[in-house]
Amino acid sequence: MISSLSPQPLIKPNTATTLSPIPHVQNQRFKLASHVCPSELLSIRKRPGSACAATTQHRRYLLFPAEEEEEEREVKFTSDAPALAEGLQREPMPRHVAVIMDGNRRWAHLRGLPVRSGYEAGVKSLKTLVELCCKWGIRVLTVFAFSSDNWFRPEVEVEFLMSLLETGVKEEKESFIRERIRISVIGDTSKLPKRLEELVINVVETTKNNTRFQLIVAVSYSGQYDLVQACQRIAMKVKDGLIEPNDVSESLIEQELETTCTEFPYPDLLIRTSGELRISNFMLWQLAYTELFFSQSLWPDFGEAEFLEALKSFQQRCRHYGK
Numbered sequence: 001m002i003s004s005l006s007p008q009p010l011i012k013p014n015t016a017t018t019l020s021p022i023p024h025v026q027n028q029r030f031k032l033a034s035h036v037c038p039s040e041l042l043s044i045r046k047r048p049g050s051a052c053a054a055t056t057q058h059r060r061y062l063l064f065p066a067e068e069e070e071e072e073r074e075v076k077f078t079s080d081a082p083a084l085a086e087g088l089q090r091e092p093m094p095r096h097v098a099v100i101m102d103g104n105r106r107w108a109h110l111r112g113l114p115v116r117s118g119y120e121a122g123v124k125s126l127k128t129l130v131e132l133c134c135k136w137g138i139r140v141l142t143v144f145a146f147s148s149d150n151w152f153r154p155e156v157e158v159e160f161l162m163s164l165l166e167t168g169v170k171e172e173k174e175s176f177i178r179e180r181i182r183i184s185v186i187g188d189t190s191k192l193p194k195r196l197e198e199l200v201i202n203v204v205e206t207t208k209n210n211t212r213f214q215l216i217v218a219v220s221y222s223g224q225y226d227l228v229q230a231c232q233r234i235a236m237k238v239k240d241g242l243i244e245p246n247d248v249s250e251s252l253i254e255q256e257l258e259t260t261c262t263e264f265p266y267p268d269l270l271i272r273t274s275g276e277l278r279i280s281n282f283m284l285w286q287l288a289y290t291e292l293f294f295s296q297s298l299w300p301d302f303g304e305a306e307f308l309e310a311l312k313s314f315q316q317r318c319r320h321y322g323k
């Protein structure tokens, strides 16, 4: 039985599969080339209008006719799979979405409201996004809640953001447990007020075995900070004689980044709201091959329709990772 929350791939690469919805290859079977990911196969079935689907991927299948005796696996979605919004395909669905929740203060200013109202409205948008991710089968959401540079904002604003985080953790802890949501935090949490740091440690520990969905909150975080702390840890290992300098590799660095807390460390999709076209020192290493989506909406206005637009855009992309 396949559920959208299931970690197993829908189709194993290198197994024969039926591609009947593709025009002019109806009722023929083709072997899936090893370099084609299962989600690309499904996207071909469901995106007949896409130029990419009709050319590059399609040609690859024609090069690999399947052996008759190979096992055929059909993709079926069972009734326990969650309902998707209209126009959204089940695959390719990003496993990991990262968000720069920008524009909270501008939203408040535009309405003549105090800055804190913008952040409060931003928290509501975040709750909506978490619900939608759970509903549509996205496994991990990382949000940039407070950057290393945000410490330089006015003291009263920093204090308010800290209190918002504290209230958020306290009020939502039960629902994280009930909904089987794992909370992880990346960033230099030693800089947080002691009470908040303890709350964070507690909620991370309490929810660590939840596997339905993971919310990663980046607090006192920057991509450069993450790389520096990874380098320091690797340098210590070299110093202690555990590894040689030549052992330093991409995978070794990945193992020391803070995103080692998730089985999907590289976001498939990054969304930044408010029309700004920058990465702003967010997950610099992890975003190497991430698809980017910039929304004009201010974060408190970012809801289901806007998320849907981002996901539909993602589903039209062809990802080749430079190959």
Ligand SMILES: CC(C)=CCC/C(C)=C/CC/C(C)=C/COP(=O)(O)OP(=O)(O)O
Pocket: 101, 102, 103, 104, 105, 106, 107, 119, 122, 123, 126, 144, 145, 146, 147, 150, 164, 165, 168, 169, 217, 274, 299
């Ligand atoms: C509980 C929890 C995780 C809370 C998160 C609250 C939240 C929405 C934080 C966003 C923080 C932030 C500095 C956003 C940038 O937009 P900005 O405020 O700088 O907006 P601007 O670009 O209009 O000035």
